[in-house]
Amino acid sequence: MERVALPERPGWKALAEKLGFGFHSMYGAPYWDESRAYCFSLSEIENDIEDPTTELWQMCLELVAHVVADSALMERLAIPQAYHAWIKESWLRSDPSLYGRFDFHYDGTGPAKMLEFNADTPTALYETGFFQWVWLEQQIQAGVLSDDTDQFNSVQDALIERLQQMFAPGYRLHFSSVKNLEEERATVRYLEDCAKQAGLEPKFVAIEDIGIDHQGRFADDDDYVIDTIFKLYPWEDMLRERFGPALLTAPQKWLEPPWKAILSNKGILPLLWEMFPDHPNLLPSWFADDVPIWVKETAHVQKPLFSREGANIRVVRPGRPILETEGQYGAEGSIVQAYHPPARFGADHMMIGSWVIGGNTCGLCIREDSSEVTQDLSRFVPHFIQA
Incomplete structure (x- = not known):
């Protein structure tokens, strides 16, 4: 590619x-x-x-x-x-x-x-x-x-x-x-x-x-x-x-x-990870209220259960500024997904x-x-x- x-x-x-x-x-x-x-x-x-x-x-x-x-x-x-x-x-x-x-x-x-x-x-x-x-x-x-x-x-x-x-x-x-x-x-x-x-x-x-x-x-x-x-x-x-x-x-x-x-x-992401752990095409994911403590110290992305067009995304990478997008989503809850860099x-x-x-x-x-x-x-x- x-x-x-x-x-x-x-x-x-x-x-x-x-x-x-x-x-x-x-x-x-x-x-x-x-x-x-x-x-x-x-x-x-x-x-x-x-x-x-x-x-x-x-x-x-x-x-x-x-x-x-x-x-x-x-x-x-x-x-x-x-x-x-x-x-x-x-x-x-x-x-x-x-x-x-x-x-x-x-x-x-x-x-x-x-x-x-x-x-x-x-x-x-x-x-x-x-x-x-x-x-x-x-x-x-x-x-x-x-x-x-x-x-x-x-x-x-x-x-x-x-x-x-x-x-x-x-x-x-x-x-x-x-x-x-x-x-x-x-x-x-x-x-x-x-x-x-x-x-x-x-x-x-x-x-x-x-x-x-x-x-x-x-x-x-x-x-x-x-x-x-x-x-x-x-x-x-x-x-x-x-x-x-x-x-x-x-x-x-x-x-x-x-x-x-x-x-x-987006709640399907932690559910898929739970059903198919370590699948090569999935990223480790959890519901935000159930995230292991160690995850919070690693690079991760927080996403609302419902959001469109990349709204209300929070990218956390230790040692780097937090990237956050604006929007009006997130009231119903969110998930946390392990960070994987884009090409x-x-x-x-x-x-x-x-x-x-x-x-x-x-x-x-x-x-x-x-x-x-x-x-x-x-x-x-x-x-x-x-x-």
């Missing part, structure tokens, strides 16, 4: 905007950065990213089965008691999952270390599945990359295939996200396009515009009853908001399904995201930042595989 400097495509910003990628730059700084790219060997992808992701996904499924059988564990994860049985029923019904993203630190020399699992509302899907692939094709056409260059990226095909497995042709599938958040709307718009290619009928409704009819069913702003809805909105918030109790009786199906409320919680190239730190769609590992994305903590404005950098 190496980072290489590459020429940018002429006019790529205009192309991005034409293709709906208007947030390629944010607040005067680049979000998409194609002045460099990461080069991997096929063995690094297959052995160090793809295989561990597949194994970790299976471990997570084992963990869900373990948690739903023990209400005390759901309480440990700060899941409100009123929803325990509902989440368990979702698991026992085998409610299908669409996608998720594991985040790793990996430098090409040792096992990839799982930082967390974005199981419920991961973004960067459009950039990974579509725009990154366009970049590869155009750089090959321009002769910047050789004809035998590849990319670990079947994300779009996997999404379409998964949606075809889950729904009959012509099925009306609702999609939702928060109003006025461009990145999230772009993710959902991309999924809507994949649904069209899968032969479905996508319909968007902003999360704020969903209502409840007189029969207790959720409906959109055109009064269509919602049968199944993909929501780019976290379960931990839905379970605590005023319409939350209606979830228990409404007939709707949800993507991601209710049992993903377990896996979208560093010059002044930049990188993190790998590995996508799982329908249970299959199918692509990766890379984020860079001058900070060790990846946040919402961290740059997206493309990758390729060189034979």
Whole structure:
């Protein structure tokens, strides 16, 4: 694995905007950065990213089965008691999952270390599945990359295939996200396009515009009853908001399904470490109220059970300044994870995201930042595989 400097495509910003990628730059700084790219060997992808992701996904499924059988564990994860049985029923019904993203630190020399699992509302899907692939094709056409260059990226095909497995042709599938958040709307718009290619009928409704009819069913702003809805909105918030109790009786199906409320919680990190101690792709982790004294004297990272985009992360390394990110998370509790340094190239730190769609590992994305903590404005950098 190496980072290489590459020429940018002429006019790529205009192309991005034409293709709906208007947030390629944010607040005067680049979000998409194609002045460099990461080069991997096929063995690094297959052995160090793809295989561990597949194994970790299976471990997570084992963990869900373990948690739903023990209400005390759901309480440990700060899941409100009123929803325990509902989440368990979702698991026992085998409610299908669409996608998720594991985040790793990996430098090409040792096992990839799982930082967390974005199981419920991961973004960067459009950039990974579509725009990154366009970049590869155009750089090959321009002769910047050789004809035998590849990319670990079947994300779009996997999404379409998964949606075809889950729904009959012509099925009306609702999609939702928060109003006025461009990145999230772009993710959902991309999924809507994949649904069209899968032969479905996508319909968007902003999360704020969903209502409840007189029969207790959720409906959109055109009064269509919602049968199944993909929501780019976290379960931990839905379970605590005023319409939350209606979830228990409404007939709707949800993507991601209710049992993903377990896996979208960073409390799975100590639980996975307890179930699979010394696994090469896991980092030692504990709940914050159960941390051995010796851990506090070593390098470690404290993370809230619920947080997004690197908010409220505290990195402690003895003899060095504490790194803390801002945010409004942490009231429900936190975990402590052993520190593992990110790969560093010059002044930049990188993190790998590995996508799982329908249970299959199918692509990766890379984020860079001058900070060790990846946040919402961290740059997206493309990758390729060189034979």
